[in-house]
Amino acid sequence: MQVFGSSGTRGVANEEVTPAFALRVAKAVGTVREESRLAVGRDTRRTGRMLTNAVASGLAAAGADIDRLGVVPTPALQAYAADEGVPGIMVTASHNPPEYNGLKLVGADGVELPVDALERVEAVLLGEQSAAVSWDETGADRSIEGARRRYVESLLGAVDRERIADADLTVALDPGHGAGALTSPDFYRELGCRVVTVNAQPDGQFPGRDPEPVPENLADLGRLVRASDAGVGIAHDGDADRAIFYDETGEPIDGSASFAALAAAELDAGDVAVSAVNVSQRLVDVCEDVGADLELTPIGSTRIMTRIQQLHEAGARVPVAGEGNGGVIFPRYRIARDGAYTGARFLELLADRSASEAVAPYDGYENVRVNVPYEDEAEREALLAVAEAYAERAADAELTTIDGYRLDYGDAWVLARPSGTEPVVRVYAEARGASRARDLADGFAEALRAARD
CATH class of the missing domain: 3.40.120.10 (Alpha-D-Glucose-1,6-Bisphosphate, subunit A, domain 3)
Known part of the structure; x- marks a missing residue:
């Protein structure tokens, strides 16, 4: 397109x-x-x-x-x-x-x-x-009039309010000055949580932080969790279709780990989960453990949602889908990414355990992402040609080309693909050690930069 x-x-x-x-x-x-x-x-x-x-x-x-x-x-x-x-x-x-x-x-x-x-x-x-x-x-x-209130009321009717209220949680919330600032604070309070906020004033200049909910933008949320003794921190992006979490110590939870924890609570044998080609090994492990299938798509919510609909038409049961960036989909609720709903579903997991305990089974992998910008279409094509050649030379890895070039090494993987929203080629890597992941990402990114420079 x-x-x-x-x-x-x-x-x-x-x-x-x-x-x-x-x-x-x-x-x-x-x-x-x-x-x-x-x-x-x-x-x-x-x-x-x-x-x-x-x-x-x-x-x-x-x-x-x-x-x-x-x-x-x-x-x-x-x-x-x-x-x-x-x-x-x-x-x-x-x-x-x-x-x-x-x-x-x-x-x-x-x-x-x-x-x-x-x-x-x-x-x-x-x-x-x-x-x-x-x-x-x-x-x-x-x-x-009242579109936001109508939305909050639909959320309240779609989650286990009693379970969440009984957990007696303090939620530290960072809507990032986005649209979620007008809905999520009320939603979580009406679920029975004590809510403390940062960056909760709607402001299109985004003065407190950039809209992307990544750790480098969320230091204030970590501090708020610790200062308020909150049980969990929740952050949204600009349009609040994503939720990223912080644990009770004020440390960030990897989005792939929270996705795996949510998926493990949803999936049964014979189910299908849908994710993108940059899927974490965490979700792969969950699917293997419960006997569920995993369908991969090109990156992007449009591709994932289209595949969910196709699977539904074929009679498959798809209880969970999404990506490790906080964009989780629960198709029985809606075939839509919904940060507030995802946050509430994570709160349900905390009724009998802490946030760190909820994701502990999915620790152990480190993720790295590097962006390699380009100036024009000619430079983009040159970068992709280099990416293809680099991937084809990696004889010790399995190559997947569903979307970009993914190299699987068994214990780790690296993927290079052009962004669908920004003029960059993104390089993702995951491994059980940070140095291994960084080496894989930097090696691929350096090859691309050499071609660009």
């Missing part, structure tokens, strides 16, 4: 993702739609209102009515879309830096549009084939 990558389309706002671009995308969506109205939401980014106005204009110009939800988490827009039976457009750049923004397309079932549907939108967009209706057929525009 030229426009929509692994999770929507993103870029620097007002440079790559401009109001004109957003309007064109919305007109294309409005042209291929079957429903008469669509929902539009946004996260807290400074450019969100500007782009939402452009999206609403494009949809109206194509004859579609618009339900404006205002600032909501992405999973709140998805829940509204599913409940109302309307498609949606979310204006968000998720975990990307403040200067970025983007568009994510959601179907009337509340699920991110699959690849074939995105390609239909792209064909209209790139072919300049968008429809334009007469003045008296343009769409109407209305604001929807």
